Amino acid sequence: MSEPTGVIHDIGYQRYTGPRLGRGHVFGALYLHGVRTAFGLGRSAKAKIFPWLVVGVLTVVAAGATAVRAQFGQVVMTYAQFADAMAWLVIFFVAVAAPELVSRDLRSGVLPLYFSRPLPRGDYALAKLAALVTALWLLLGGPQLLMFLGAAFSTGDGMRGVWNELLDLLPGLLYAGLWAVVFASIGLLVASLTGKRAFAAGGIVAVFLMTTPIVGTLSIMPSATVNQLAFLASPSTLVGAVGSWALGDLLVPEGQRGGTMPIGGFGPLYAVAAAVLVAGCVTLLLLRYRKVAAR
Amino acid sequence: MSTVSWITARGLFGRRRFLLLLPLPLLLVGLAVLCRALDVQPADWGPPVLVGLGLAVVLPVVALVIGTGVLGAEIDDGTVVHILTKPLPRWQIVLPKLAVATGVTAATVAVPLLVAGVLADSVRLGLGLAVAAALGALAYSALFLALCLLTRRPVLLGLAYVLIWEGLLGNFIDGTKVLSIQQWVIAIADRVAPTDLLTGSVSVPVAAVLTALVSVGFTVLAIDRLRSFSVAGETS
Numbered sequence: 001m002s003e004p005t006g007v008i009h010d011i012g013y014q015r016y017t018g019p020r021l022g023r024g025h026v027f028g029a030l031y032l033h034g035v036r037t038a039f040g041l042g043r044s045a046k047a048k049i050f051p052w053l054v055v056g057v058l059t060v061v062a063a064g065a066t067a068v069r070a071q072f073g074q075v076v077m078t079y080a081q082f083a084d085a086m087a088w089l090v091i092f093f094v095a096v097a098a099p100e101l102v103s104r105d106l107r108s109g110v111l112p113l114y115f116s117r118p119l120p121r122g123d124y125a126l127a128k129l130a131a132l133v134t135a136l137w138l139l140l141g142g143p144q145l146l147m148f149l150g151a152a153f154s155t156g157d158g159m160r161g162v163w164n165e166l167l168d169l170l171p172g173l174l175y176a177g178l179w180a181v182v183f184a185s186i187g188l189l190v191a192s193l194t195g196k197r198a199f200a201a202g203g204i205v206a207v208f209l210m211t212t213p214i215v216g217t218l219s220i221m222p223s224a225t226v227n228q229l230a231f232l233a234s235p236s237t238l239v240g241a242v243g244s245w246a247l248g249d250l251l252v253p254e255g256q257r258g259g260t261m262p263i264g265g266f267g268p269l270y271a272v273a274a275a276v277l278v279a280g281c282v283t284l285l286l287l288r289y290r291k292v293a294a295r
Numbered sequence: 296m297s298t299v300s301w302i303t304a305r306g307l308f309g310r311r312r313f314l315l316l317l318p319l320p321l322l323l324v325g326l327a328v329l330c331r332a333l334d335v336q337p338a339d340w341g342p343p344v345l346v347g348l349g350l351a352v353v354l355p356v357v358a359l360v361i362g363t364g365v366l367g368a369e370i371d372d373g374t375v376v377h378i379l380t381k382p383l384p385r386w387q388i389v390l391p392k393l394a395v396a397t398g399v400t401a402a403t404v405a406v407p408l409l410v411a412g413v414l415a416d417s418v419r420l421g422l423g424l425a426v427a428a429a430l431g432a433l434a435y436s437a438l439f440l441a442l443c444l445l446t447r448r449p450v451l452l453g454l455a456y457v458l459i460w461e462g463l464l465g466n467f468i469d470g471t472k473v474l475s476i477q478q479w480v481i482a483i484a485d486r487v488a489p490t491d492l493l494t495g496s497v498s499v500p501v502a503a504v505l506t507a508l509v510s511v512g513f514t515v516l517a518i519d520r521l522r523s524f525s526v527a528g529e530t531s
Contacts, residue, residue: 046447046448049448050448050451050455053455057459088458088459088462088463089458089459089463091458092454092455092458092459095451095454096451196368196371197450198363198364198367198368198371198449198450199360201450201451201454202356202359202360202450202454205356205454205457205458206319206352206356206360209352209356210318210319210322210348210352210353210356212347212352213326213343213344213347213348213352214322214326214348216343216344216347217326217329217330217340217343217344217348220335220339220340220343221330221333221335222333222334222335
C-alpha cells in the first residue's frame with residue numbers, strides 16, 4: 001500500500017459557539033423590521049411615496065389646525081375629532097402598509113425560512129400585528145403631539161394651561177390607540193389571505209368602505225334600538241362609539257359641534273363588540289398562520 | 296370574440312375567482328330590499344344606499360379590482376410577455392382588455408343598481424342608474440387600465456384617487472368635484488331620470504364631455520404606453 005493520495009484540506013470552517021439570541025430577540029427584530037417596513041424605511045424611494053404621502057397630509061392638517069388656533073384662539077378640532085376626520089387616510093395607510101407587511105412574504109415564499117428559526121408561527125403573526133398597530137398609532141399620535149406642542153407654546157395661562165392641554169392630549173392618544181388596534185387587526189387579517197399586494201389593498205379598502213353605508217342605512221330604520229345599534233356595523237363608527245362611551249367628555253368638550261354619538265345605553269355592548277372583533281381577528285390570523293406556507 | 300379577450304375573461308373568472316365579486320352587489324341589493332320591506336321612506340334610504348354605497352363605493356372599487364386585474368396581474372407575474380411577443384398591433388391588446396373590464400364591471404354594478412333603483416323610485420331611475428354606472432365603468436376602467444402601464448403600483452394610485460381625491464377632497468373642496476368621475480356619473484344618472492334622490496353638482500354637458508374625454512384619452516394613452524413597454528420585476 002502506498003501513501004494515500006487524496007487529502008482533505010482544512011479551509012477554516014468553524015461552528016458558531018457564541019451565545020445564541022432566543023425567541024424574544026427574533027420577535028423584537030421582526031417587530032422593528034415591521035415598523036420600518038410600514039413607513040418604507042430602509043427601502044427604495046418608491047416604497048416611501050405612499051406612506052409618507054399620508055404622513056405628510058396628516059401633518060399638514062394638524063399644522064393648519066394648530067396655526068388657526070394659535071392665531072385666532074379658535075379650536076378647529078379636538079384630538080379625537082382629528083382622528084375621526086382622518087379616517088379615510090388611516091384606511092388608505094392600512095391598505096398600503098398591511099400588504100407590505102404580510103403579502104410580500106407570502107408571495108415570495110420566504111415563510112419557511114422564517115419558521116426554520118426559533119420563531120413559533122404565532123409569534124410571526126403577532127410581531128407583524130404589533131408593528132402595524134405601532135405604525136398606525138404613530139401615524140395618528142405624531143400629528144396630535146404636534147397640535148399639543150402648538151397649543152402648549154401658545155397658551156396664555158402658563159404651566160396650568162399646558163397641564164390642561166396635556167390632560168386633553170392623553171385621552172386623544174388613548175383613542176388613537178383604539179383606532180390602531182381595531183384597524184390593524186382587521187387589515188392584517190385581510191392582507192394575510194392573499195399574496196398579491198394589489199388584491200390585498202383592494203380587499204382591505206372594500207371591507208372598510210362597504211360597511212360605512214350600512215351604518216347610514218341602519219340609522220334611519222324605524223326602530224330606535226336598531227338606530228342605536230347601527231354603529232356596530234362599521235369598524236370606524238364602532239371605534240367612535242366605544243370612544244364616546246368610555247372617554248366621553250374627555251374627547252369632545254361640552255357644547256362642541258357633533259357631540260357624542262347617539263348610542264343610548266348600549267355603551268358596554270359596543271366595548272364588548274370591539275373586544276370580540278379584535279380577539280376574533282387575531283384568532284383567525286393565528287389560525288391562518290398555523291396552516292400557511294406549507295408549500 | 297378575440298383570443299385576447301377570451302384569455303382575459305378566463306383570467307378574471309377562472310378558479311371561482313368570480314365569487315369574490317359577489318359580496319358587494321349582493322350587499323347593495325340586500326340593503327335596498329331590507330329598506331323596502333321595512334317601509335322606510337325612499338328619500339331617507341335612497342341617498343346613502345344608491346349614492347353612498349352604490350356609486351361611491353361599489354362602482355369604483357369593483358372597477359379598480361377588475362380594471363387593474365385585466366392587465367396589472369399579467370404585468371405583475373410577467374406573463375404579459377407572451378401576449379406582447381405576438382405579432383398583434385397594440386390596440387388589439389388594449390381594446391379587448393378594456394372591453395372585458397368595462398363589460399364585467401358594468402354587469403356587476405349596473406344590475407344591482409337597476410334593482411335598487413326600481414325599488415327606490417321607478418324603473419326609469421333604475422335604468423338611469425344602470426346607464427350612468429355603465430358609462431362610469433367605461434371611464435374608470437380606461438383610467439385604471441392606463442394606470443397599470445404608467446406606474447408600478449396601479450392599485451395604490453387608484454385607491455389614492457378614489458379615497459383621497461373623490462372621497463376626502465370631494466367633501467371639503469367643491470372644485471375637485473368637476474374632475475371626479477363619481478360626480479359625472481351622478482350628473483348623468485340625474486339627467487336620465489330626474490328625481491330628488493340624486494343631486495349632481497356638475498352640469499350634464501360638462502359631465503358627458505369629460506366622461507368621453509377620459510375614456511378615449513386614457514385608452515389612447517394606454518395604447519401609446521404599451522408600444523414602448525418594458526417588463527420589469529416587482530418593485531422592492
